[in-house]
Amino acid sequence: MSKPYRAATRLLRAGRPHQGWVNTPVTRASTYVFESVQSWRDTRARREQERLPSYGARGTDSTHALEDALIELEQGYRAKLYPTGQAAIATVLLAYLRAGDHVLITDAVYEPVRRFCAEHLARLGIEHTYYAPDGNGIEAMIRPNTRMIYAESPGSLTYEMPDLSRLSTAARKHGCWLAVDNTWASGLLHQPLTLGADISILAATKYLGGHADAMMGAVVANQRAWQALERATIDFGQTVGADDAFLVLRGMRTLPLRMAQHAGNAMQVANWLLARPEISRVLYPALPGDPSHAIWRRDFTGANGLLTVELADTYTESDAERLIDSLQLFGIGASWGGFESLVIPVQLRTSRALSGNLPRGPMLRLHVGLEDPQDLIADLERGLNALIQPLRTLRIS
Ligand SMILES: *Cc1c(COP(=O)(O)O)cnc(C)c1O
Numbered sequence: 199m200s201k202p203y204r205a206a207t208r209l210l211r212a213g214r215p216h217q218g219w220v221n222t223p224v225t226r227a228s229t230y231v232f233e234s235v236q237s238w239r240d241t242r243a244r245r246e247q248e249r250l251p252s253y254g255a256r257g258t259d260s261t262h263a264l265e266d267a268l269i270e271l272e273q274g275y276r277a278k279l280y281p282t283g284q285a286a287i288a289t290v291l292l293a294y295l296r297a298g299d300h301v302l303i304t305d306a307v308y309e310p311v312r313r314f315c316a317e318h319l320a321r322l323g324i325e326h327t328y329y330a331p332d333g334n335g336i337e338a339m340i341r342p343n344t345r346m347i348y349a350e351s352p353g354s355l356t357y358e359m360p361d362l363s364r365l366s367t368a369a370r371k372h373g374c375w376l377a378v379d380n381t382w383a384s385g386l387l388h389q390p391l392t393l394g395a396d397i398s399i400l401a402a403t404k405y406l407g408g409h410a411d412a413m414m415g416a417v418v419a420n421q422r423a424w425q426a427l428e429r430a431t432i433d434f435g436q437t438v439g440a441d442d443a444f445l446v447l448r449g450m451r452t453l454p455l456r457m458a459q460h461a462g463n464a465m466q467v468a469n470w471l472l473a474r475p476e477i478s479r480v481l482y483p484a485l486p487g488d489p490s491h492a493i494w495r496r497d498f499t500g501a502n503g504l505l506t507v508e509l510a511d512t513y514t515e516s517d518a519e520r521l522i523d524s525l526q527l528f529g530i531g532a533s534w535g536g537f538e539s540l541v542i543p544v545q546l547r548t549s550r551a552l553s554g555n556l557p558r559g560p561m562l563r564l565h566v567g568l569e570d571p572q573d574l575i576a577d578l579e580r581g582l583n584a585l586i587q588p589l590r591t592l593r594i595s
Pocket of ligand 1: 285402533
């Protein structure tokens with residue numbers, strides 16, 4: 199038997215016809231017309247088990263092609279698509295949890311999930327507790343009614359890496375699902391299902407689409423988790439349009455190239471920032487000094503363009519905001535994973551329930567894009583020099 203192809207090769211072959219047009223044509227569709235009542239009935243009887251064309255909301259050639267590529271990337275059993283990453287998360291939580299259940303949520307969870315838990319899980323009688331983002335002490339937090347461990351690998355804004363093998367052992371032992379938000383690695387750098395997770399969630403809006411021109415979420419499940427996910431997805435009416443599926447799949451063809459370039463640029467920017475006196479910390483798991491570096495080396499094959507920077511504690515939040523406003527190549531905006539550089543201020547006090555490890559200085563998050571890193575560094579240099587100007591003036595006079 200020949201060796202299995204490597205990830206980049208599999209990614210280029212996944213979700214495409216291997217003869218005829220290179221790309222699956224865009225199938226914009228709602229109704230699928232059958233030749234007889236019998237074939238209509240046959241499809242309805244088989245469509246829960248098989249992936250057959252039956253109605254636009256259940257998938258088209260375009261969405262199936264994207265699902266196939268995601269299954270290949272994540273090494274999962276089946277996949278479903280959602281209009282946003284947030285919709286994918288909401289569907290996962292509601293697919294597996296019911297009244298009386300308890301879910302353990304990472305304290306570094308993507309912030310909008312906190313409100314979903316506080317408002318919607320609570321309203322439905324589902325309890326949630328936040329655990330430390332590195333997963334320490336989680337075994338003692340599992341209750342008899344805990345049905346799910348919800349992780350982010352790594353956490354939002356601070357990139358703590360949980361040990362997924364350890365979380366999956368705990369989850370298995372107590373009969374819980376392990377769901378992991380894998381958006382940071384976007385399926386390419388890390389495959390939670392191979393480390394024992396049941397469900398991997400992706401905001402395809404980020405690196406998978408990669409061009410800041412489409413919103414999408416995806417969930418890849420193992421066989422055990424699949425049926426509940428598929429049913430909930432259909433029952434909640436979650437689906438995506440063929441044009442957006444085409445855009446995301448098109449973006450995925452260059453994912454390895456883009457990711458490597460984002461990571462290379464981010465490393466240059468990170469090392470440059472570390473040498474600046476205004477910066478007290480740079481959070482980036484690929485840096486040897488990052489608290490998550492060991493797990494990153496073990497469980498990931500690369501890094502991305504996200505850096506969180508802490509300024510020295512002599513600076514105020516308004517200094518950080520002045521710095522952000524002064525940057526010319528970093529757009530101020532939500533999301534990341536597109537080709538362009540972005541920056542936002544970070545306030546951990548409002549996005550963490552546990553008080554451990556709060557920063558002393560103001561923070562900002564950079565998404566290092568595909569611009570020339572020397573230009574990005576020059577932009578940051580200009581901004582930082584302007585920041586310390588008042589002090590220098592003081593010293594000179
Ligand atoms: C952005 C993001 C999401 C949500 O994705 P949207 O498509 O913007 O809804 C979910 N999880 C993580 C970790 C994210 O960064």
